[in-house]
Amino acid sequence: HVQLVESGGGLVKPGGSLRLSCAASGFTFSDYYMSWIRQAPGKGLEWVSYISSSGSSIYYADSVKGRFTISRDNAKNSLYLQMNRLRAEDSAVYYCVRDPSQVQDWPAWYFDNWGQGTLVTVSS
Amino acid sequence: QSALTQPASVSGSPGQSITISCTGTIRDLGGYNSVSWYQQHPGKAPKLIIYEVRNRPSGVSSRFSGSKSGNTASLTISGLQAEDEADYYCSSYRSTTPVVFGGGTKLTVL
Numbered sequence: 267h268v269q270l271v272e273s274g275g276g277l278v279k280p281g282g283s284l285r286l287s288c289a290a291s292g293f294t295f296s297d298y299y300m301s302w303i304r305q306a307p308g309k310g311l312e313w314v315s316y317i318s319s320s321g322s323s324i325y326y327a328d329s330v331k332g333r334f335t336i337s338r339d340n341a342k343n344s345l346y347l348q349m350n351r352l353r354a355e356d357s358a359v360y361y362c363v364r365d366p367s368q369v370q371d372w373p374a375w376y377f378d379n380w381g382q383g384t385l386v387t388v389s390s
Numbered sequence: 391q392s393a394l395t396q397p398a399s400v401s402g403s404p405g406q407s408i409t410i411s412c413t414g415t416i417r418d419l420g421g422y423n424s425v426s427w428y429q430q431h432p433g434k435a436p437k438l439i440i441y442e443v444r445n446r447p448s449g450v451s452s453r454f455s456g457s458k459s460g461n462t463a464s465l466t467i468s469g470l471q472a473e474d475e476a477d478y479y480c481s482s483y484r485s486t487t488p489v490v491f492g493g494g495t496k497l498t499v500l
Contacts (some may be wrong), residue, residue, distance in 0.1 A: 288427060311428070311436065311479050313489040327447060347488075373484040376426035376459055380435040 268292040268373035268379045270362045272383030282352050286384060288362030296320075299345035299365035299373040302347050304382075308361040312358070316365070316373060317349065323371065330356075352388045359383040393490035394480055401498040406415065410495045412480030413461060416444040418490055420461035424483035427456060427465045431476045432492075440465060467497070475499045 271276055274286040286302070302340040303318040315336040335348040345362055362381040367374035400406040412427075414478065419425060427440035438447055440456035443463065451498040453468045463482070467474055480492040 311481075311491040313481075313487070313491065316464055316488070320431040327487070330498050374441070375422075375442045376438065376481060377422040377428075377436075378441070379439070382435055 268364065270364065270379060270381035272360065272362045272381045272384035275386045277361065277387045278352055279390050280353060280388055282388070283348070283350045284352065284386060286347040286349065286360055286362075286386070288381060290343045290345065290362075290364075291366075295338075296343050297368050298327040299367055300338060300345045300347075301363050301365060301377065302336060303361045303363050303377070303380075304356075305361070306358040308353075309358075314360070317345070317352075318371070318373075330386065351384070352386075357386060357388045359385050392480060393487070394492035396478075396480060396492035396495045397495045398493070399498065401500055402467075402470045403500045404472065406470050408470060408497065410465045410478055410480075410497070412469075412482075412492045413497055414461045414463075414482055414484075414490070415461055417486065418482040418484035419458065419463050421484060421485070422483045423458070425442070425456070425458055425463045427454075427463075427482045428479045428481065429477065431435075431445065437477065449493050470499055472499050 269291045270288045301316045316338045332369040333351045337346045363385045364379040365373045366378040404427040425443045428436035443458045444456040478495045486489045
């Protein structure tokens with residue numbers, strides 16, 4: 267049974283930083299691409315970042331490039347999102363998601379398992 | 391403005407069929423078969439219901455089906471049930487992004 271549990275959300279001032287974590291279980295974490303997707307309150311889904319199974323390939327949405335850093339620790343079955351220089355428009359529920367592809371160097375570009383999300387609020 | 395265009399809302403009566411469209415460009419929907427659909431009930435995480443245009447994950451009802459023609463993908467729900475009332479999002483690979491979502495469609499079961 268795949269489980270993805272996010273943590274680390276909270277209230278932060280504009281310009282501040284936050285680090286999100288995602289604990290994965292129920293599958294071989296090191297075999298899969300992982301991603302972060304966010305959803306602002308009352309709004310739609312927005313893809314944020316992707317990381318390959320080994321961590322060697324990383325992608326970012328233009329809206330977060332240069333401010334957010336995705337990483338993973340396969341020994342700890344954990345995914346991270348370091349968020350710096352936060353803005354009000356970064357306020358959202360952040361979901362940790364799994365891409366089901368097990369093909370090296372190429373994601374499936376869809377997401378078969380989602381965590382319950384962690385809420386980030388950027389406000390003074 | 392979302393990269394993919396969906397109607398804001400659709401509605402139908404129990405037992406009927408409804409179709410939700412998702413329009414993109416040759417750079418995403420029209421050029422690739424990495425089209426997926428997600429169902430989201432209020433306060434819950436999204437759930438994958440269609441992947442690679444028309445495939446259903448294990449456990450998803452056969453009442454859900456997907457298709458694509460040109461730059462437009464479609465999700466059809468047949469035999470509408472009260473539990474289908476939710477928000478639905480399409481998604482596609484895009485060469486520059488690389489993942490884009492539609493703005494979402496609220497399905498109301500009358």
